[in-house]
Amino acid sequence: MPTPTAARMISVADAARPSPLRRYGAWAAAAVALALLPHVLRAPAAVPVMNQMGIAVVFALSYNMLLGQGGMLSFGHAVYFGVGGFLAAHALNLAAQQGLWLPVPLVPIAGGLGGLLFAAIVGSFSTNRAGTVFAMISLGIAEMMAASALIFDRFFGGEEGITTNRAKAASLGGLHFTTDRDVYYLIAVWVLISAAAMYVFSLTPAGRMANAVRDNPERTEFVGYSQRWVRYVSFCASGLFAGVAGGLFAVNYEILTAENMGLNASGSVLLMTYIGGIGTFAGPILGAIVFTFLQSMLSDYTSVWLLYLGLVFLAAVLFVPVGLAGVLAMHGPAWRNQRFGRLAGPYLAAAVVTLVTLVGVIGCLEMVYFFVSAPAGQVTKQLFWLTVNVYTATPWAAFLALIVLGGLGMRWAGPRAAAAFADASLPRAAR
Amino acid sequence: MTPAIELLDVHKSFGGTSIIRGVSLTLEPGQRHALIGPNGAGKSTLFNLITGKYPLTSGLIRLKGEDVNGLRPYEINRRGLSRSFQVTNIFPRLSVFENVRCAVLWSLGYRYSFWHLVNAAREVRERTEMVLEQLNLTARRHMPAGMLAYAEQRALEIGITIGGGADVILLDEPTAGMSRSETEHVVQLIRQVSAGKTLLMVEHDMSVVFDLADKIAVLVYGQVIAHDAPERIRANPAVQEAYLGVAQTATA
Numbered sequence: 240m241p242t243p244t245a246a247r248m249i250s251v252a253d254a255a256r257p258s259p260l261r262r263y264g265a266w267a268a269a270a271v272a273l274a275l276l277p278h279v280l281r282a283p284a285a286v287p288v289m290n291q292m293g294i295a296v297v298f299a300l301s302y303n304m305l306l307g308q309g310g311m312l313s314f315g316h317a318v319y320f321g322v323g324g325f326l327a328a329h330a331l332n333l334a335a336q337q338g339l340w341l342p343v344p345l346v347p348i349a350g351g352l353g354g355l356l357f358a359a360i361v362g363s364f365s366t367n368r369a370g371t372v373f374a375m376i377s378l379g380i381a382e383m384m385a386a387s388a389l390i391f392d393r394f395f396g397g398e399e400g401i402t403t404n405r406a407k408a409a410s411l412g413g414l415h416f417t418t419d420r421d422v423y424y425l426i427a428v429w430v431l432i433s434a435a436a437m438y439v440f441s442l443t444p445a446g447r448m449a450n451a452v453r454d455n456p457e458r459t460e461f462v463g464y465s466q467r468w469v470r471y472v473s474f475c476a477s478g479l480f481a482g483v484a485g486g487l488f489a490v491n492y493e494i495l496t497a498e499n500m501g502l503n504a505s506g507s508v509l510l511m512t513y514i515g516g517i518g519t520f521a522g523p524i525l526g527a528i529v530f531t532f533l534q535s536m537l538s539d540y541t542s543v544w545l546l547y548l549g550l551v552f553l554a555a556v557l558f559v560p561v562g563l564a565g566v567l568a569m570h571g572p573a574w575r576n577q578r579f580g581r582l583a584g585p586y587l588a589a590a591v592v593t594l595v596t597l598v599g600v601i602g603c604l605e606m607v608y609f610f611v612s613a614p615a616g617q618v619t620k621q622l623f624w625l626t627v628n629v630y631t632a633t634p635w636a637a638f639l640a641l642i643v644l645g646g647l648g649m650r651w652a653g654p655r656a657a658a659a660f661a662d663a664s665l666p667r668a669a670r
Numbered sequence: 671m672t673p674a675i676e677l678l679d680v681h682k683s684f685g686g687t688s689i690i691r692g693v694s695l696t697l698e699p700g701q702r703h704a705l706i707g708p709n710g711a712g713k714s715t716l717f718n719l720i721t722g723k724y725p726l727t728s729g730l731i732r733l734k735g736e737d738v739n740g741l742r743p744y745e746i747n748r749r750g751l752s753r754s755f756q757v758t759n760i761f762p763r764l765s766v767f768e769n770v771r772c773a774v775l776w777s778l779g780y781r782y783s784f785w786h787l788v789n790a791a792r793e794v795r796e797r798t799e800m801v802l803e804q805l806n807l808t809a810r811r812h813m814p815a816g817m818l819a820y821a822e823q824r825a826l827e828i829g830i831t832i833g834g835g836a837d838v839i840l841l842d843e844p845t846a847g848m849s850r851s852e853t854e855h856v857v858q859l860i861r862q863v864s865a866g867k868t869l870l871m872v873e874h875d876m877s878v879v880f881d882l883a884d885k886i887a888v889l890v891y892g893q894v895i896a897h898d899a900p901e902r903i904r905a906n907p908a909v910q911e912a913y914l915g916v917a918q919t920a921t922a
Binding site: 460 | 721742743744747748752753755759760761762763764768771772773775776777780781782783784785786787788789830831833834
């Protein structure tokens with residue numbers, strides 16, 4: 240496994256002035272891709288899943304303003320998503336009764352204001368300290384809000400939550416949002432606006448000092464900055480965009496429940512951000528897309544999908560602390576050395592043995608789950624392309640053998656892949 | 671003229687232990703002062719009191735005539751006092767350039783702004799580049815600071831200290847752990863960056879002290895036993911007994 244330090248060292252922005260193409264190229268490409276995606280992916284489930292991804296992208300980026308940029312580990316970020324979402328849902332309902340002029344495309348602003356306001360209140364005491372104290376306060380607030388959701392049911396709607404109807408609100412320039420695809424474009428525009436705004440924030444004095452406070456809070460106090468204020472500014476900005484994501488959720492699903500701001504939702508955003516990589520700006524985007532994809536696909540195929548997500552997270556923490564984006568960034572030198580081709584063989588071998596191991600692990604887990612949960616009398620289970628009888632030894636032996644074989648293969652292929660990576664990353668002059 | 675720093679009967683105790691026991695010291699502006707004394711005399715504690723890291727037990731500290739008792743380190747820094755640390759205290763994951771830039775931002779008025787782009791701020795870039803040039807670190811500007819060699823990290827430590835343009839500079843053992851030639855380079859650097867400013871420097875290397883200092887304060891067991899020009903400190907029998915004699919035999 241290559242050293243994680245190199246990728247972690249990559250900072251979001253340095254002083255070098257890139258050409259306009261390099262500076263805006265990625266954003267333009269993202270805009271074009273977002274516009275074309277619904278035309279390319281024609282599966283009926285594609286657009287709803289992409290809507291979910293877009294909301295998750297904004298939410299995860301806002302979370303990384305805390306975790307990756309500011310060094311604040313929050314266990315309750317869904318609170319700001321939820322408060323923003325509920326406020327947006329109420330605003331939409333008010334707009335439907337003509338009590339408020341608020342066309343649907345602007346509803347996320349109401350969400351953002353809700354998230355910002357609540358973050359401004361909570362942050363005033365939670366950002367005093369980073370580290371454990373901050374994490375504990377975030378957990379306490381999350382618990383408190385989960386309880387409040389059932390107590391203050393005029394605002395949170397109790398168990399049923401708050402429903403709304405985007406079709407009844409005012410239209411803006413004749414735009415109507417009836418189908419998922421209409422909402423897709425609304426979300427796409429908001430994803431671009433929010434991501435660009437969060438990226439720009441990372442290039443401002445407040446954003447740059449957030450990194451400094453993350454790395455060495457004491458020293459920032461001796462160059463004129465209050466670490467508390469630096470964290471507070473980031474915290475408020477993060478709450479704002481979490482609220483925007485909540486507002487998009489309200490528009491997309493037309494319902495918010497206490498679950499949306501519960502500990503599970505807070506856990507999910509932590510998982511997706513970490514899996515994507517907290518060290519780069521693009522990491523949370525990648526994480527949100529992969530996580531949402533896994534979530535929606537896995538839940539179709541298996542009822543223990545949460546277990547798999549947990550395993551993916553565990554693997555990320557243990558073996559890939561730099562996240563998916565960090566791994567990609569680490570391959571920059573190999574790409575520039577034009578030695579990418581040499582990685583194909585060793586990587587393919589590593590991928591094959593990993594896949595073999597995974598098939599073994601998944602087979603065993605599914606059989607265990609079937610064994611303990613299947614209705615009495617049922618003995619066969621559909622697994623991959625096979626029908627297996629869980630009460631015979633053969634499938635168990637076979638899948639266990641796959642784990643052992645794959646494990647041995649990984650011990651053989653892993654170091655070779657790492658050596659190939661190290662060799663390809665060396666500059667030509669050093670060889 | 672208003673003294674740059676004025677300490678009046680400053681006491682500091684941790685629990686029941688008195689570390690600083692009645693220090694009164696006046697530092698004239700525009701001079702280079704050295705603070706010497708045996709290990710455990712309280713030199714670093716005195717730095718931490720002046721810079722607001724620790725609160726005083728009793729006494730008074732004035733910075734340019736203004737009482738700074740009870741102010742936070744960043745408030746004292748904004749009044750034009752900056753310090754370095756004995757143990758290198760940089761931003762290890764940020765680039766060398768960014769390390770210096772962090773020190774420059776506040777003094778140029780950027781504060782907590784989220785409506786300016788740092789890369790677009792020309793005076794920030796120019797000031798940062800100027801400091802990097804002084805430190806001889808221009809070639810290392812893109813490197814993460816944590817990957818610099820030890821002596822380069824010590825130079826960067828000084829760079830972060832002077833980046834904000836403070837006119838009162840406190841350096842805590844700037845040459846600790848350096849080779850002869852590295853020390854010479856740092857002495858040059860300190861001479862250059864402290865020109866026209868008030869410098870207070872804790873230093874164990876007597877050649878550096880006598881080379882740089884206009885005045886030397888001697889701290890022994892939490893009290894200043896002398897504060898005078900170098901040649902008179904050298905001739906002072908109390909200082910010789912308490913400190914210099916031991917130190918000179920040790921370094922000889």
